Amino acid sequence: MQEMIKSKLAELLSTGAVTKVIGWKRGENFYDVSPAAFESVESLADFVYDDFCGANLSKFLVKEPGKESKVAVVLKPCDTFSLNQLIKENRVNRENIFVLGVPCEGKLSEEKMRVMGIVGLTGCKVEGDKVTVETLYGTETLDKNDVLLTKCATCHSKKHVIFDELIGETGEDSDVDRFVGVAELEAMSEDERYEFWRNELSRCIRCNACRNACPACTCEKCVFDNDASGVAAKSNANSFEENMFHIIRAYHVAGRCTDCGECSRVCPQHIPLHLLNRKFIKDINTFYGDFQAGADAESEHPLVHFTENDPEPSIVKEGK
Amino acid sequence: MQRIGVFVCHCGTNIAGTVDVKTVAEMLGKEPGVVFSTDYQYMCSEAGQTLIQDAIKEHNLGGVVICSCSPRMHEQTFRKACAKAGLNPYMVEVANIREQCSWIHKDVAEGTEKAVILGRAAIAKVHLNAPLTAGESPVVKRALVIGGGIAGMQTALDIADAGFEVDIVEKNATIGGKMAQIDKTFPTLDCSACILTPKMVDCAQHEKINIYAYSEVEDVKGFVGNFSVAIRKKARYVDETKCTGCGICTEKCPVKNIPNEFNMGMDNRRSIYIPFAQAVPKIATIDPNTCNKLKTGKCGVCSKVCGAGAIDYTQKDEIIRREYGAIVVATGFNMIDMTKFDEFGYAQSKDVITSLEFERLTNAAGPTGGTLLRPSDGKHPHTIVFVQCCGSRSTTENGKPYCSKICCMYTAKHAMLTREKYPDTDVYVFYIDVRTPGKNFDEFYRRAVEQYGVHYVKGMVGKVAPRADGTLHVQASDLLAGEQLHIDADLVVLAGAIEPDKSARGLATKLTASMDTNDFFTEAHPKLRPVESPTAGVFLSGVCQGPKDIPETVAQAGAAASKVIGLLVKDKLTCNPCVAQSDELLCNGCSGCEHVCPYGAITYETKEFMQFDRSMKPRRVASVNPAVCQGCGACTVTCPSGAMDLKGFSNRQIMAEVDAICK
């Protein structure tokens, strides 16, 4: 698979069809795969597409000037939703990009393996439901479901919604209930929810990783960095700011969040941030009808739209 | 920091009664930036305004806070006063310490504390105010009048006489409205048609008036000076340009049993009809719900008899879009549905009628040719009972809480005319109160009682029950005598409450004009701006605003016209400068604001912006057309980056108010 992608990218670069490729390359460790740009056929030697390519590359296109030059990007199915949303918001010029769709069967989380005691990873092979990992200390076979990235465990679609060319086949929408986690919280009492979120959000170190990774957070200047916005802050001074940062972050992407799960994936404090975004998605689906941000580049997102018969806020239930 | 002056108004004792104004002025004088603080009896008076102007000059004030009545009352007054002293009018903020403080709080300490906090919020806001300059927008020199009754016609004629084009949109096939159905008018008893129909003809013939009869307002866009209105011209199935109004078709049409709306259903019309002889425009209309040709494709008689070849069964509704500078609402009224009142037996007996039906029964052009006959058997009634306040001044579910205002007088008219024409008839009027405050009104009512011997009984009718012999058993109480009355009546006439036309509610939504709980349009100010709606450029004429008799309606129609003329003579209107503005450096170009803008005021352009590496990158950014923006602020909240802000109500200003209030 990796070689097929590489040869296609090499073709694009060598013919001059694109001047840059956005993909992934390996870092110091085997599992340490990060986004990278490639500007020559030679540099593609470092290109990687494996089970640790969880990162969503669509956001990098926002910064591409690409007036005359074209950029190729390698996107997994879920990433294509983010790109569509960016195109809808005019953050990316569709004409200047070449989308190479690549199939995905769920990416792995080294962190989850580490929690299971598997360290010193040197190799990994996925076969069906099983994952065989090689470490400095030997070989082990694991259930794939146990080591999937959280976002992949509740993947909502394996279908590419936008691409110029596909390597392999595109998949189908999944029927996994991704709102289980939200529903569990909703079933709690207000006090229990408060305790839950205080426990989670109090760990926030305000590193801004969630914001920086989020493909919907692409503002020219983030309100948290804008002195005139009234909410600018570089750190969370107390519980209020912890709450406020996350409410505003989730609210800003409400109706635009494609549920790509990057926020939770990158959080160094393991705060389940996707549960905030998914709450909005669930509410929007319940109150205003099913909506999937990024499913197309035309439909209006629910917060710039209304119907005369929308429910009143009294629809908000207290839970238990 | 601004140099701020604070002016605390006593409003006589309205404010000073429950707010210690001296303390407020003193406390606010200590706020940061406040260089002058004082109190005065009436800030809005000339002396008060002079005081403000002098202080602006003497203390070189950059911002003014006035603690007084609601800004909805005098914000403009104070802005103008400050502008005269050379201060930008938008450097003025009003703290509402009357309506939202002194008038609702009885405790002086409490009222004073709240007034200080409200003052602080205004000071905090004014610190962030920036001088604003109002732009201008052009005025379309044409008015739209919605409704072609006496109110709409009078307004249209007055505007047209001033030289401006007027369109009248009337939902019925003819203009004329309710007044065309009335027989005589109180208190002069002159013939309604005789004074109305010439006006209808005037409207039709006036070169500046264009009548869209059988039409309705479909949608309204735009704003004062620049409304764009879509009018649905309903299909008449008759070519207006060809029909001569000869009426042959209305005699030959085989569908004969359609209740005639003009005569309140007391006789029949054909499926193709002209509402009445003096209809304007006098054009036949096919009722598509009953026409055989349109329903089944079989018939076509009217087409055959029409010498002008005007019948067109393929006609479709037509949407016309026209531009207007001003809109007048004159949608009028209807009587409420009397069938809901079981006690009056309206649904049970044909001889229980409404007063508008009575008008038709006594009208020479009515179903009986003007002879008062019982609808059931065509005999002369000898005992007639008039019941007042049927549903008016009622707190029941079916009734209306207000007084319908016209019923006392028209009932006196009906009673008097009946006694004059048929002296052998006994006439009873049951009333709660007789209300006759009008020129020559009480004299008129006294004549009915004293000269014509009408039996006025204070009390309500409890029950009207039809008897087997055709009479109506009326059970009522005489409150003054303290006894029950039983009257065998031949005819019972109900003075039903009037209510705004059903179309008014939908229209109000289209116009964004507000209504009260009874669906009457509300005025911009109940006393000082009674013919203007709170929506700029929308004016009110006639009963759509509240119950009125004909002279009041005509007077209000003229007043509305003069307001419209005052607007249309202007070449340019001053725009509200409190409009949205986009910060290009922050704008993402996401189009969120464009989607929520109800006025289409936001457009996008692509501009080049310098990047950190000094290269130039094109970016799509929003720009607001200040002449179109009305300043609602929908865009500001949609904008994720905060690029969009509203002048005069900026994010920072509102947050400063929040801070000051919560301090």
Added chain:
Amino acid sequence: MQIEKKPLIVAFCCNWCSYAGADLAGTNRLNYPANVKIIRVPCSCRVNPLFILKAFQRGADGVIICGCHPGDCHYTTGNYYARRRITLLFSMLSYLGIEKNRVRLEWVSAAEGAKFAATMQSFAEEIAELGECKRLEDLRCKK
């Protein structure tokens, strides 16, 4: 001036309906608690969720947003957008375990002075019962 801390309520009122409704309550001398402080905004759609959070940060114990009845918005559609935004915000606050009754959205027309006063009365009572807002407070802003 006051020793006992009364709950503080911030009311955002749209200029055309609710603010006018509040004025009418005043004209009719309809009393409601003095701890309700009104901020005038052009339309309920001007109320940024941020303002609501800010109010809590600064020590408000309850926030109420009032606008024209749906369909009667002076700007045609503003309150429809406001309804969606505010509904989602309220839902999120409740999800985070913040008492959802601390926030309310009410439609009050210019003619409903009595409704305005009654609404403020009932909201103030509700907030008094909930007491001081602890779950969304910023201790730095407390005296």
